[in-house]
Amino acid sequence: MPNPPAARSQNQTLKAIALMIAGAALLSANDAASKYLTQSYPIGQVICLRHAATLLVIVPYIAWVSGWRAARVVQWPGQVFRGLLFLGSAVFMVASLSVLPLSTVVAIVFASPIFVALLSLPLLNERVSAKRWLAVLIGFAGVLVIVRPGSAGFAWVLLLPVVCAFVNGLRDVVTRRLSRSETTISILLCSTVIVMLGGLASAPFGWIAVDANSALWFVVAGVCNAGAHFLLIEALRLGEAAAVAPFRYTTLLWATLFGFMLWHEVPSAWVAIGGLLIVVGGWYSVISESRRSCGK
Secondary structure (H helix, E strand, O other), X not given: OOOOHHHHHHHHHHHHHHHHHHHHHHHHHHHHHHHXXXXXXXXXXXXXXXXHHHHHHHHHHHHHHHOHHHHOOOOHHHHHHHHHHHHHHHHHHHXXXXXXXXXXXHHHHOXXXXXXXXXXXXXXXXXXXXXXXXXXXXXXXXXXXXXXXXOOOOOHHHHHHHHHHHHHHHHHHHHHHHOOOOOHHHHHHHHHHHHHHHHHOOHHHOOOOOOHHHHHHHHHHHHHHHHHHHHHHHHHHHOOHHHHHHHHHHHHHHHHHHHHHHHOOOOOHHHHHHHHHHHHHHHHHHHHHHHHHOOO
């Protein structure tokens, strides 16, 4: 006897949530591997080889699953601009990971929806609701709690993930506009190639020979990076954003776990409180926007 529609919908939502949690774990694993590699290799080399390894997953997927027609580019200027933003995001992210605890970086970077809301009005002509502005203020308060500008605990390197969050927000706004004409796989492929070439440009400034152990870590980072994006996209395709998107914040839990296991990092009370505020702001934004789109 076939499952009723309600049961099928519930099973699909549970599957989407599981995929989102798995994607969040792979995203944190990618960040952890990148942080490990920055201890021995220059930032540009880490970025280049990590995304070269990502292509080891993307290219076979296109060749055997989606087909090369799905990777066709319609708007080259938009693709290049998005790729350059992705490159900037990668540079600031890897630079942040090289000097800051993993959980601190991930918590601050998760404030990117703040900048998406701020940029949506001038760049996309999208109206930002009062509830979403409240979510922005909550998330911004979380960033201030972690960074604590003007306090004795303030360090300039904390601004690196803040800049990364801003670039991520701008990239997401551009992606939303670009997705009207481009496929997900074409956007992912173009951006990955641009980031890889951007990292390759740093080769004359002192790359280091890669040993077998580090080569494995580069492959792990690349595979985790590609796998994370595929799982996150699939999760949002299967389930409603309001039910699925909040589980992306489990990345913070995974980052804390990996940070403790690999470097014995324990988040400070400021990071814990600020991270909680950022999660609350992000969750409230998703829920309020979902209700608004449903006319509730």
